Amino acid sequence: MSLFNIFDVAGSAMNAQSQRLNTVASNLANADSATSANGQPYKAKQVVFAAVPVGQAGATGVNVAEVIEDPSPMKMVFDPKNPLADEKGYVTMPNVNVVEEMVNMISASRSYQSNVEMMNTTKTLLLKTLNLGQ
């Protein structure tokens, strides 16, 4: 029964999407963190998805290949009163793009929902198959 493979496939996708949602949450939470434990401003994180074969030929799941730091430039904000300001009065702020993160969040949650539905449909099919001939 390759239908059972779908649980692995959809499960891996749900796992990957929830990890993406997790990075979005951390990026949004730290959108204004001008400093962190290592003294540097927070850098936005992004997940990189990769397709991985599951079980037999044909089934492909997803995993998070790596979590990268967003390479886009940091935001410079003019705020001379801030203790973190440099000699010209600029504070380096995180490179989190709030609009992009919100879009990312919606996309992740929609993909998660699709996979949940896939799993539910498969479960129904399997249960009906169990009742075959009764």
Next chain:
Amino acid sequence: MLNRLDEMLNFHTQALRVRDQRQQVLASNIANADTPNYKARDLDFNTALQSALKGSGTGASAAAGGVRLATTAPGHLSGSPGLASEAGLLYRNPAQGSVDGNTVDVDAERAAMAENTVHYEFNLTRLGQQIKGLLSAIQG
């Protein structure tokens, strides 16, 4: 007699196996809707069913199907040939391209999944009815 029964139930059994396989491919597409460079795949149900039916026949026609296990002693089981292998899977033509090289169209995949589910249930129902028919023939 057993052979006859087998032949009677065979069609819907094979159809179910192909639907099963297709559901798995569609699940992979939906799962990889956000994976860069993933190409959406599907199988041609007609061809897959034909080859599954050919492969499942008894005797001489059995050799025509997919890869079979080697049997060196009479007691060995022939096993079931794999359904559409990697070679049988086709790539979908993207309706709208995307910059990251992904060709999954979630709406199309969801529609295909719904269609496949209904067909799976149809085959399941028909198979159940056949079994019920046989049972009532036995019991009179």
